[in-house]
Amino acid sequence: MSQQKKEKPKIIDHRHCVICGKAIPPDEQVCSPDCREKLELSKEREKKSKRMMLIIYVIMIVALIILFVLGPA
Numbered sequence: 001m002s003q004q005k006k007e008k009p010k011i012i013d014h015r016h017c018v019i020c021g022k023a024i025p026p027d028e029q030v031c032s033p034d035c036r037e038k039l040e041l042s043k044e045r046e047k048k049s050k051r052m053m054l055i056i057y058v059i060m061i062v063a064l065i066i067l068f069v070l071g072p073a
């Protein structure tokens, strides 16, 4: 009786390009300067949209307070 251990192929430590999903070395975030540019752009857009969300929240809260204070008495 022989027990054969089937060794699973080791998955080499790697990451995926956050833009296109290509396998890349673990110390990289993107696969190419092209994808880096896209990443920077999307980060910038995310920052802007987060700021917009914050402004909308503040406006909504202020509007709610105004409605509450000046609401039908």
Ligand SMILES: [Zn+2]
Pocket (backbone or CB within 6 Å): 017, 018, 019, 020, 021, 022, 030, 031, 032, 035
């Ligand atoms: Zn890529």
